[in-house]
Amino acid sequence: MAVEDKRAQHAVTRVLSAIYEEDFLGFSYGFRPKRGGYETLEALAVAIGRTKENWILAGDIKGFLDSIAHEDLIAFMECRIAGQRILRLIEMA
Numbered sequence: 001m002a003v004e005d006k007r008a009q010h011a012v013t014r015v016l017s018a019i020y021e022e023d024f025l026g027f028s029y030g031f032r033p034k035r036g037g038y039e040t041l042e043a044l045a046v047a048i049g050r051t052k053e054n055w056i057l058a059g060d061i062k063g064f065l066d067s068i069a070h071e072d073l074i075a076f077m078e079c080r081i082a083g084q085r086i087l088r089l090i091e092m093a
Helices: 005-024 036-049 070-076 084-092
Strands: none
Touching: 005 084, 070 084
């Protein structure tokens, strides 16, 4: 992959993260900046120690992004992204 491609991917990632980060709840940890497995375990330990809940539910939707229609994903993103250049880069992927 060319250096220019990597730079473009990084730029698009930063734009999308800035747009969609506000949608995540404080306890969402999957694939987010500065949040990894250790932070997840620490948050779980705190939650378990402070609440009287007796169960934990974890989920992973394997292959979801592989099966979603590219056109539907683009249409979803067009609702939040005004930059036509960014949308064109996403469409090319």
